[in-house]
Amino acid sequence: MGTLASTTDTVLPLPEAYRGPRGAILVELKRAQWATAKELAARLQLSLTAVRHHLKELEAGQLLSYRREQRGMGAPTYAYQLSPAGEALFPQRYKEVLTEVLDRVVEHGGRPALVSALEQRYVDLATKLGPDLANASPEQRLDVVRRALVDGGFMAEWENQQGAVRLTEHNCAIRAVAERFPEVCAAEAKFLQEVLVAVVKREAHILEGCSACEYRVVFPQPMNTRESA
Numbered sequence: 557m558g559t560l561a562s563t564t565d566t567v568l569p570l571p572e573a574y575r576g577p578r579g580a581i582l583v584e585l586k587r588a589q590w591a592t593a594k595e596l597a598a599r600l601q602l603s604l605t606a607v608r609h610h611l612k613e614l615e616a617g618q619l620l621s622y623r624r625e626q627r628g629m630g631a632p633t634y635a636y637q638l639s640p641a642g643e644a645l646f647p648q649r650y651k652e653v654l655t656e657v658l659d660r661v662v663e664h665g666g667r668p669a670l671v672s673a674l675e676q677r678y679v680d681l682a683t684k685l686g687p688d689l690a691n692a693s694p695e696q697r698l699d700v701v702r703r704a705l706v707d708g709g710f711m712a713e714w715e716n717q718q719g720a721v722r723l724t725e726h727n728c729a730i731r732a733v734a735e736r737f738p739e740v741c742a743a744e745a746k747f748l749q750e751v752l753v754a755v756v757k758r759e760a761h762i763l764e765g766c767s768a769c770e771y772r773v774v775f776p777q778p779m780n781t782r783e784s785a
């Protein structure tokens with residue numbers, strides 16, 4: 557078995573804060589999926605007390621998830637796995653790969669074909685949300701759309717501002733794509749206008765240096781008094 561340094565430094569690089577025993581645990585869970593504290597202690601040649609201490613710290617940082625398992629005849633034990641936040645600590649090149657693939661699509665099919673495909677994504681999402689939007693009030697429409705945006709990684713929220721609504725996306729989950737193909741932003745605005753059945757105008761844009769994308773939404777009918785979601 558290699559040393560902790562070789563386990564965390566040469567196999568997969570991690571941020572400096574997660575080197576040493578905690579990094580070794582993260583790497584081992586990346587390899588093994590579910591593992592108990594006892595199994596981790598044996599594999600990493602650490603004391604069970606030390607492993608449990610580090611697991612507690614990693615769990616507090618929301619880097620792990622756990623479940624109870626029955627192994628053998630003894631009492632149930634806890635098995636640990638990386639959470640999505642833990643997985644995100646490891647190198648990921650999906651942005652580069654995605655933009656390279658999109659460039660190849662443009663090279664072979666032209667930019668209009670790619671833009672059409674990006675727009676179709678929002679058409680498909682609108683169709684998926686259709687049953688939840690049927691006969692919905694403006695507030696309900698906002699909630700449905702906000703949840704869909706949050707599920708997509710956009711950190712969305714809305715606020716009622718005296719007759720108009722401010723819909724804010726604090727994160728752009730497809731920024732690498734939007735920077736290369738800003739047409740997707742126009743497709744999003746069109747999607748919002750159609751599913752909300754309202755007039756939608758973008759007033760702030762992450763691609764223009766703003767900290768968030770903000771839309772002003774005006775419904776043809778007055779909203780209820782609920783302020784935000």
